[in-house]
Every structure is written in structure tokens, then in C-alpha cells.
Amino acid sequence: MAEGSALAVPDPELAEYFIERIERYAQPKPRNRDRLSASQAHRCLRAVVLEAQGAKLPPVGIKGLLAFASGHAYHDLIQSAFQGDEFAIETEHKTKFVIGHSDLWIKRQSLMIDIKSMNVEDWCEFAASGKVKPEHVSQCTWYGAQEKCEFGAIVGVNKNGKIPAALKRKYTVSSDVIAAVRFRIDPTLAAEYEEKGRLALEHLDNDTIPPFEELPECRFCPVAAACAKAYRRESKEASRV
């Protein structure tokens, strides 16, 4: 259509209709309840148990859904470049207490890979200094330990696709979009996840909740309302004893 055509007009109602439909139909699937998910194992145990017990979660809005979708698209793109017997993608790992799917296993290099998309500032720090979230290392370590890998690595994708000039001056990076950080697999980290999974399932079997503990993640906790309600109940019960 020609630029400036009187026939083309913004249609916020149509946009709103799309947003409303996407938010209604594209919500993430409920989590596995039989085992602790490796991608969730870093979280507060009380939150994990409350969520598995059915605590109501806030719906994921359009921005979060688009972020999930773009993350999945990066995974698909990278995984599509690693076909063949020497690679394994989306391998399911399952122990008695924990379950997860690894992104990519490069067998001949004994190397387990987890792919993470990041905003440009986090990505620059990751790429330039190797700064990586401990929970990302733990998750990849758990996958790697299941396959007796020697190494793990986080492959980070810069979601913005480019680096603003101010960040370019601050960080020295070898690529604008993909970086990798490698580490040695530490089986003791994987054992911590197993223990957490065991505790979570024990609480679920006994219909109990782990004690409240003030944590930095409380500020963003999706089950904070259920946690506070349980805390009030626990305090009342404690005052009766």
C-alpha cells in the first residue's frame, strides 16, 4: 500500500484483539509434578512446593510470552545446526527426584551446552568477563553430570542482535551476538539438586510446606500471595502451641 494512503490507519482494537487472544491461548504448560524440574531447582524450595501444590500463578503477559517465544526460536536455530550422531539435542534426563531436557550435548568433546538468551547489558558482561548466573551453571552441571560429561558451557545469545556504541566502548567482545563460557562439571553441585528434589517430593507426599525464609527472590516470587497466606496460618498455629 502506498505510503500515507488514507486507506491505511492504525487499528488499536485489532492489536488489542491479538494481545488478548495470545495472552489467553499461549500460556506456558503446567510444570511436571512428579519430579523437580532442573530448570527450577535453583528456586526457593517453599516456592517450588507451593507451586506444585497448585498455588495460583499470575498469568504471563504479552511481553513475557514474546520473550519466551524468542528464546525458543534461538534454541531451535542453534540446535538445527547440530544434527548427527555426535550431537544430542533435547535429551531427557531423569533421576528419582529431578527431570530436565538438555539443549545440546557434544558427545565427542564430553561437553554439555545450555543456551541462554540475554539482554544486551547482561550479555556484554557475560561475553567480556565470563560472568554467568550460578543457577545457569548448576542447571547445566546437573545435565552434564547425568551423562558423565567433563565440561559444561553456557552459550549466550544477545537478544538485541547488536551492541550500542556506549557498551562497545565499555566491553571487548569477539562477536556481537554469540558468546560462550565454559566450566568443569562439578558432580557435588548436581548432588545438591538431587537433595532438593528429594525434599520437594517429601513435602508433596506429606502435604507440608518448607519453612518461610526471607530471600532476595521474594521480591519477584510468583507465589508470594500463597506464601504469605501460609505464613499467617503457620504463625497462628505457632501462637496456639
Ligand code: SF4
Ligand atoms: S515469597 Fe519468598 S519465601 Fe515465600 S515462596 Fe516466595 S521466595 Fe519463597
